[in-house]
Amino acid sequence: MHLQESGEMYLETILILSKSGKDVRSVDVSEYMGFSKPSVSRAIGLLKSGGYVTMDKGGHLELTEEGRAVAENIYEKHTLLAQFLMTLGVDEATATEDACKMEHVISDTSFKALKKHAGME
Known part of the structure; x- marks a missing residue:
């Protein structure tokens, strides 16, 4: 899956937020980027299906190895x-x-x- 600029921005945001040491959730990404929750939810879904992000049952986001490489x-x-x-x-x-x-x-x-x-x- 080829990432577009917006996908790269989401991955970079997750990386930046994760550097604080706190768990990152979609709402955190939404607040940081100033995007609506539905927009973030859709983007995270695409990133998950592309293998760049995982989400646990609690909604905590984590970059995969590939997602982290792109974000870094x-x-x-x-x-x-x-x-x-x-x-x-x-x-x-x-x-x-x-x-x-x-x-x-x-x-x-x-x-x-x-x-x-x-x-x-």
């Missing part, structure tokens, strides 16, 4: 791109917003080159 890749891109833009003088809010857009379209080849150039390997 996107999160790394977001973090590095935002930092790189800020070193160029872009304000934090704009850098974060632009990095969120760029993280989904930059190729792995270009990202690795940018990472190497920025000395952030």
Whole structure:
């Protein structure tokens, strides 16, 4: 299953929320992303059927190995791109917003080159 940008964003959000050490539920994802509960429920269903997320009987979400790999890749891109833009003088809010857009379209080849150039390997 090929993930679209929205799927990557959901996985990244689950990763970010899980870093707090608390259990992550769909309602947490909904609140964090500002999306309706039905929209999140539908997206989580697609991610579950794609093998990216599991949900226990209590509604707690967990990334599968594949889901975690995708989420960590996107999160790394977001973090590095935002930092790189800020070193160029872009304000934090704009850098974060632009990095969120760029993280989904930059190729792995270009990202690795940018990472190497920025000395952030």
